[in-house]
Amino acid sequence: MLRFRILARDGDARRGLIETAHGSLETPGFFAVATRAALKGLDTESARRAGVQALICNSYHLAVQPGPELVAAAGGLHRFMGWPGVLATDSGGFQVFSLQHGQVADELKGRRRLPPIEDPLAAVRVDEEGAVFRSWLDGSMHRFTPENNMELQRALGADLVFCLDECTPFHVPRQYTEAATERNLRWARRCLEAFSGGAQALFGIVHGGVYPDLRRRSAAGIAELGFDGFGIGDCLGETKLDWYGVVDLVRPLLPDDRPRHLLGVGEPDDLVEGALRGIDTFDCAMPTRLARHGQALHMGRPRFRIDLARSARRGEDGPLEEGCDCHTCARFSRAYLAHLLRAREALSVPLLAEHNLRFTARLLERVREAISAGRLRDLRTEVLAAA
Ligand SMILES: [Zn+2]
Secondary structure: OOEEEEEEEEOOEEEEEEEEOOEEEEEOEEEEEOOOOOOOOOOHHHHHHOOOOEEEEEHHHHHHOOOHHHHHHOOOHHHHHOOOOEEEEEOOHHHHHHOOHHHHHHHHOOOOOOOOOOOOOOOEEEOOOOEEEEOOOOOOEEEEOHHHHHHHHHHHOOOEEEOOOOOOOOOOOHHHHHHHHHHHHHHHHHHHHHOOOOOOEEEEEEOOOOOHHHHHHHHHHHHHHOOOEEEEOOOOOOOHHHHHHHHHHHHHHOOOOOOEEEOOOOOHHHHHHHHHOOOOEEEEOHHHHHHHOOEEEOOOOOOOEEEOOOOOOOOOOOOOOOOOOOHHHHHOOHHHHHHHHHOOOOOHHHHHHHHHHHHHHHHHHHHHHHHHHOOHHHHHHHHHHHO
């Protein structure tokens, strides 16, 4: 079940509301990444306090550990991880396939052959039926097909689920991306046929790498199949300009009345640029990953980051970011946070993660307000000038 309403428009940008069986998500909105049913460094209640509206977990990781049977017996993923809100699962295609591409690239360049599945070094192999991969946990072999991936994601019970796909990286030749794009379309059809609906919504994913004709072909094919929403995935290129081009190319080919999700993108300037190009939702592990490296997001230089341990202002009594309304900034000083980092106290991670997630949520609140006011381009100018 998914309802998407568009509440305001500003050029190609739109402000909207996605309603699911577990509440709603204001768009443009953000899915915080909880790969293994956990945000790295903080619990779900702190995330809610920071304004996180939705989480995304990875079905490949959860299939290996703890396994879908255990999650289903525990009442489904929402209950298992203590998150009553909007929840998505990725198919796991990115994780499965990212393991094998070094081998594929080498094979296509004629340097060596892909090892057979029996080879203990073979992480994965892709064929028409699906993908075989070796568990990083115990070495056991698993096969993902579009059909059993839909079953897996149903057992996990997220509100939004993504089709099984192969995600091609930048360095593979066009012929590989072309074959994968066609196969992903066939897999998308099989996912749709195997998908049982009910409380869940299914998102198709647009592929085609950096090749405009393949992107057009994939977008038209996915749109024709008809999904509850559409992800823009696969290799988005090497630079930001590459993915701007991909989104501009794909957007007119997707149905206007369905949400569009940009996979794996979430830098502050990306959120504004994506919203300007009609993206409704984003996901990115960056806010929590930065926290583990002692970095805080702020509206400033360099690149929206404060490297707390090296900052010239690390001894200051004031908050991490002036004007931030997060729990961390309300309660703790820069000096204290820098001390935690230098003393290697684990508490630095949840405090920085909560600030970074709040920063992201606040920026998207500003994006939504700017769309309603018809001023998103002004906000972009302001954000780009800050960093
Ligand atoms: Zn803060």
